[in-house]
Amino acid sequence: MDNIEKVTDVILIGAGIMSATLGALLKELVPEWEIKVFEKLGDSGEESSNEWNNAGTGHSALCELNYTTEKSDGSIDISKAIVINEQFQLSRQFWSFLVKSNLLRNPKDFIMPIPHMSLVQGEKNVAFLKKRFEVLSNHPMFQGMEFSDDPDQLKEWIPLIMEGRTSEEPIAATKIDSGTDVNFGALTRMLFDHLKSKDVEINYNHSVEDFKRLSDGSWEVKVQDIANGTIENHMAKFVFIGGGGGSLPLLQKTGIPESKHIGGFPVSGLFMVCSNPEVVEQHHAKVYGKAKIGAPPMSVPHLDTRYIDNKRTLLFGPFAGFSPKFLKTGSNFDLIGSVKPDNVLTMLAAGVKEMALTKYLIQQVMLSNEERMEELREFIPNAKSEDWEVMSAGQRVQIIKDTESGGKGTLQFGTELITSADGSIAALLGASPGASTVVHVMLELLNKCFPQHMKEWEPKIKEMIPSYGLSLVENPELYKEIHDSTSQTLGLSEKETVYL
Numbered sequence: 001m002d003n004i005e006k007v008t009d010v011i012l013i014g015a016g017i018m019s020a021t022l023g024a025l026l027k028e029l030v031p032e033w034e035i036k037v038f039e040k041l042g043d044s045g046e047e048s049s050n051e052w053n054n055a056g057t058g059h060s061a062l063c064e065l066n067y068t069t070e071k072s073d074g075s076i077d078i079s080k081a082i083v084i085n086e087q088f089q090l091s092r093q094f095w096s097f098l099v100k101s102n103l104l105r106n107p108k109d110f111i112m113p114i115p116h117m118s119l120v121q122g123e124k125n126v127a128f129l130k131k132r133f134e135v136l137s138n139h140p141m142f143q144g145m146e147f148s149d150d151p152d153q154l155k156e157w158i159p160l161i162m163e164g165r166t167s168e169e170p171i172a173a174t175k176i177d178s179g180t181d182v183n184f185g186a187l188t189r190m191l192f193d194h195l196k197s198k199d200v201e202i203n204y205n206h207s208v209e210d211f212k213r214l215s216d217g218s219w220e221v222k223v224q225d226i227a228n229g230t231i232e233n234h235m236a237k238f239v240f241i242g243g244g245g246g247s248l249p250l251l252q253k254t255g256i257p258e259s260k261h262i263g264g265f266p267v268s269g270l271f272m273v274c275s276n277p278e279v280v281e282q283h284h285a286k287v288y289g290k291a292k293i294g295a296p297p298m299s300v301p302h303l304d305t306r307y308i309d310n311k312r313t314l315l316f317g318p319f320a321g322f323s324p325k326f327l328k329t330g331s332n333f334d335l336i337g338s339v340k341p342d343n344v345l346t347m348l349a350a351g352v353k354e355m356a357l358t359k360y361l362i363q364q365v366m367l368s369n370e371e372r373m374e375e376l377r378e379f380i381p382n383a384k385s386e387d388w389e390v391m392s393a394g395q396r397v398q399i400i401k402d403t404e405s406g407g408k409g410t411l412q413f414g415t416e417l418i419t420s421a422d423g424s425i426a427a428l429l430g431a432s433p434g435a436s437t438v439v440h441v442m443l444e445l446l447n448k449c450f451p452q453h454m455k456e457w458e459p460k461i462k463e464m465i466p467s468y469g470l471s472l473v474e475n476p477e478l479y480k481e482i483h484d485s486t487s488q489t490l491g492l493s494e495k496e497t498v499y500l
Contacts, residue, residue, distance in 0.1 A: 008034045008201075011221055011236040013208050013250060014243035015039035016049040017184050018428050020191035021438045022240055022445065024098065027198045028464060029446075029457045035195070036234060038206040038223055040246075040329070045188030047327055048244040049435060051308050053394030055271075055286075055315065058180035059436035060088040062142065063116035063288040066300055068132050076128075076135045085141045086472045087440035089482060090465055094439045095187075096489040097464040103194050107490045110187040112307045115285040116179030117158065119171070119379075125290060126172040133174050140476035145176040160282040161303070164381035178483070179286060180492065181307050184435045206232075211239070211254045217424055219254075238449060241427035245326035245397040249338055251427040256420045263347040263400035264338055264429070265354075265411065266326050267361070269393035271317035272376055276387045280305075280312050289379070303379050316376050318393060320364040326397050343400075349409025350400040357411070396431040417441055423449035439465065 010026060012019040015037055023035055041047070048054065061067040061081035069077050095111070098104040120129045126149055133147040148154055149172035155162040157175055165171075196202055203223075209231075210222040219239045223232045241250045248264040274280060288302040304315045324335040331337075339347055351358075367375075369390060376383050399412040415430040415437065426445050443461070447454060461468045472479040487493040 005233045005235070006036075007235045008036045009237055010035045011219070011234060011239045012037045013221075013239065013241045014047075014246070015041070015044035015188070015192060015202065015204070016047060016242055016244055017045070017188045017191075017435045017438055018242035018441070019240060020044065020049075020188050020195065021094075022242070022442045023195045023200055024103075024191050025094075025439075025442055025446070025464070027195065027200065029453075029460055031198070035200045036236070037192075037195070037200060037202045038208055038221075038234075039202070039204050040207045040226070040243075042204050043189075044192040044202070044204075045185040047246075047329065048394045048396070049184045049188045050394065051183045051185035051306075052391065053328070054184060054435065055302065055304055055318070056181050056183060056306050056308075057116075057286055057302075057304065057436070058088060058091075058111070058182045060085045060116075060179070062145070062176045062179050063118045063174070063286060063302075064300065065118055065120075065129075065132070065288060065290050068136070070128055070131070074131075076132050078132075078135055078139065081136065082139070082141060082473055084437065087437040089467065089472060089479070089486070090439040090443065091436060092486040092490065093465045093467060093482060096486040098194070099489050104190050110183045110190060111490050111492065112181045113177070113487075113492045114179050114181045114305055114307075115157075115175055115177050117173050117175045117285045117287045119158070119161070119173045119287050119289050121167070121169050121171045123170050126170045129172050129174060136174075140479055141472070142176065143480075144178060145174055147174050148172065158283065158285060158287060160279065160380055161287065163282075166381070173287070175285070178487070178492075181286065181305065182436070183308060208243075208250060211250075211425075213255075217422060219425060237424065239425045240445070241425070243327075245334075245395045246330065247427045247429050248397055248399075249326065249334065251418060251429070252338065252340060254420075254425055254427075256425065258418050258420060259427075260342040261346050261402055262418070262429070263343045263350065263409075264326065264335075264397040265350065265400055266323060266335060266395055266397050268321040268323045268325075268328075268395050269318040270321055270372075271315045271319075271391050271393050272372060272388045273391045274314040274316075274388050275311075279387050280314050283314055287379070301375070301379065316379060316388070319367065319372055319375075320361055322361045322365055323395065325395055328392070328395050330395065346400055346402055346409045349407070350411055351409070353409055354411055397429070398431060399429045415441060417444055417448070419445070419448045423451070443468070 061084040067081040071077055099107050136142040137145040205226045207224045209224050212220040218237045221234045241247045251259045284305050286304045291300045306313050306315050324332050326334040373385050402408045403410045415434050419426040
């Protein structure tokens with residue numbers, strides 16, 4: 001086999017939304033830098049970013065109950081909701097910049113307005129939702145939220161969910177019309193088309209096999225061309241590992257100290273999909289419920305209107321499953337291969353701690369299609385089995401690490417950026433809210449990995465993301481101005497701007 005050596009400025013591993021966004025940012029900040037992308041599959045956005053492998057929710061904490069918790073004194077903590085909402089606004093600003101600059105065309109191809117709703121049943125849950133509504137609706141970031149426990153009002157909001165409902169148990173919902181459905185697969189492909197036009201070299205069907213740190217601080221990345229088996233060694237000053245569930249094994253191969261004592265636990269997902277137009281037309285919202293007692297945050301049930309390929313469908317789920325693979329296209333040896341001498345105790349500790357999760361996953365795996373339909377009928381009482389089919393969604397690798405607050409082997413449910421001390425290599429691990437907060441994560445990466453350039457880059461960053469360096473929480477007028485302008489640019493409001 002040939003052994004080819006090539007030098008570049010930046011290597012991006014994985015052709016998902018994370019690499020696409022980082023590449024787009026860098027091409028605006030330093031257009032002269034040479035960027036190469038290596039993707040194991042045959043196209044961009046085929047794994048976690050793919051529109052069928054995630055719920056497509058623009059996560060801004062408008063409807064996700066797990067981002068607002070009830071404290072011991074009965075008050076509602078909305079701090080996490082505020083943070084996630086602000087982070088999503090950064091993504092909206094960058095997407096708007098790309099649309100205004102004609103670097104992305106037709107935003108309706110990747111983002112659509114859709115009401116976001118929270119739905120609960122039972123006296124205790126209704127009381128919680130009402131308290132949550134009272135706190136959130138008084139905050140500038142959640143203006144326009146409505147609450148109702150009136151069945152007649154709920155029939156107007158969610159007729160499909162209310163039809164045939166016989167239970168006398170109290171039921172309530174909140175609704176806010178400023179939510180979004182985001183097709184991250186379409187957005188990823190659009191961004192890579194843009195990068196290709198900027199002379200970014202995108203190599204599909206190329207698998208990253210290993211890393212080697214060179215004496216000058218740069219990295220040698222060993223890449224195999226899957227089609228012909230050729231091995232190529234690519235050198236770069238900076239490497240980003242954005243391979244979704246596949247990022248952890250690659251990070252471990254770098255050998256950097258920051259990769260130690262980190263494990264991963266894969267969780268697969270299933271959705272139920274309805275394409276029957278008669279059913280689909282009766283529902284227009286993303287409706288999030290409350291996770292059952294003992295279930296992890298990622299299991300929050302929701303019924304979503306989705307816009308995929310300019311067609312409306314309904315998705316319900318997720319139902320959890322287990323596979324030892326870290327990617328849908330991964331290997332059954334991924335999990336066992338990720339257990340190393342430095343993380344084996346961390347993994348074992350997590351196994352002891354997370355017996356409830358293990359039990360939950362076993363229960364989910366054992367569900368029959370009819371049992372899944374019964375769970376769906378808790379949302380849609382009149383749901384018919386012939387209208388719904390089960391679809392396999394993406395793999396998510398939940399990060400396990402040792403933390404001060406949780407101790408050894410603590411399971412993390414968020415998104416985590418790991419960077420080397422010198423900022424020469426970075427990897428993104430974890431799951432939700434993930435793609436929705438991609439611009440926030442990439443700005444964090446730029447600050448950690450390129451601190452020497454940030455002062456020089458700041459004017460351009462502010463042009464792309466006007467709120468950069470400012471707190472939208474502390475500037476409600478700026479929040480409203482930015483929210484309104486991005487809504488107009490992205491076609492999310494009645495007033496739209498056309499960019500020729």
